[in-house]
Amino acid sequence: SQKGWYGINTVIPKTEFHKMIPKLRKIAQGLVVHEPRQILELEEIKRDEEN
Numbered sequence: 001s002q003k004g005w006y007g008i009n010t011v012i013p014k015t016e017f018h019k020m021i022p023k024l025r026k027i028a029q030g031l032v033v034h035e036p037r038q039i040l041e042l043e044e045i046k047r048d049e050e051n
Contacts, residue, residue, distance in 0.1 A: 005029075011036075 012020075014043075023032060 014035075
């Protein structure tokens with residue numbers, strides 16, 4: 001990574017993301033957007049591993 005550059009990873013509702021786009025365009029170099037197809041809860045994964 002380059003000095004002075006930062007990465008931010010977050011999960012927010014799609015409606016909130018759409019509201020933020022104008023501000024992000026002013027301050028961001030670029031955006032990478034992933035729409036998850038499935039979200040696994042960590043407790044569920046742990047239970048599956050224990051069984």
